[in-house]
Amino acid sequence: MRLEDRIAKTDWAAASTALDERGMAKLPGLLTAEECAGLKPLFEEREMFRSRIDMARYSYGEGVYQYFASPLPEVVARLRSALYPPLGLIANEWAERFGEDPAWPEDHVELLDRCxxxxxxxxxxxxxKYxxxxxxxxxxxxYGEVHFPLQAVIMLSDPEKDFSGGEFVLVENRPRLQSRAYVVRLGQGDCAIFPVREKPRATKRGWSKSQLRHGVSIVxxxxxxxxxxxxxxxx
Ligand SMILES: O=C(O)CCC(=O)C(=O)O
Ligand SMILES: [Fe+2]
Structure with a gap:
């Protein structure tokens, strides 16, 4: 099945509920093992990236990450533009709950124009890479004034074979409550959707905002x- 069809077939209502209730939605098997295997070696191709960050240098953690340069690899560009529209709808619902203008555009191209x-x-x-x-x-x-409220991470390695530990962690700070951690084990090709900064939280007096941060536990x-x-x- 084409990547776009896999995304279209996703149960977005269930994803939206998972985001509401837990702050994270898992899309199992979004990328195939072959697609993951095709992406991993790109990490060594320096010209594919616009910058390389040694996390220890900035006390961000330990490990290395690299931002892709333009043009993005085809799979990455397709993932970004195909995941955006259903997430744009969720982002607009969230904006309404916050009493904000639900003005996230339908297409990712328009979001990039705004950026x-x-x-x-x-x-x-x-x-x-960790x-x-x-x-x-x-x-x-x-990364600036314009920040779309949801993002995605996709597991390229196979936790059954390639590593242990290194769980994706999402921590929610709810007003007046202690922090809550959510750890979801991602298999190879699984995608997690989660909030960039905050999410709506239902309270007796209507919607409030909880703050989220994400990271990875020690590999x-x-x-x-x-x-x-x-x-x-x-x-
Ligand atoms: O490696 C991970 O699972 C987390 C990556 C991350 O921080 C991100 O995609 O923004
Ligand atoms: Fe991140």
Whole structure:
């Protein structure tokens, strides 16, 4: 099945409910093992990337990540534009709940136009590589004034064979409550959708906002690679 068809066949109502209730929706098997295997070697092709970050240098964690340069590899570009429309609908529902203008555009091209107008022109999709002992501190991926509220991460490695530990972690800070952690084990090709910064939370008095940060727990052994899709571009 084509990637676009896999995305169209996703149960987006269930994904939306999972995002509401838990702050994360898992799309199992979004990429095939072959697609994952095709992406992983790109990490070594320096010219594919616009920048390389050694996480320890900035105290972001330990490991390396690289932002793709334009033009994005075909699978990455297709994932970004095909995942966007259903997420745009969810983002607009969230905006309404927050009493904001539900003005996220229908198409990803229009979101990129909006980013460009705000001076955000650098592509943000990235690949991350962690080895034994590496980790990614809890953080948020905000790269400018325009920030689309949802993002995706796709597991390229196979946790059955390639690594242990290194779980994707989402931590929610709810007003006046202690933090809640959510850990979802991602298999190879699985995608997790999660909030960039905040999500609506139902309270007795209507909707409030909880704040989210995500990261990766310490990799016990092996090598773990992921593909991150952030929908807004960076300044
Ligand atoms: O490697 C991961 O699972 C997390 C990557 C990440 O922080 C991101 O995609 O924004
Ligand atoms: Fe991130």
């Amino acid at each position: 460009r107008a705000a001076g955000q022109t650098k592509p943000t999709p990235l690949m991350l 080895k034994s002992g590496d980790y990614n501190c809890l953080h948020q991926d905000l 016990e052994d092996g090598e773990r690679m992921t593909l991150g899709i952030i929908f807004h571009d960076a300044a």
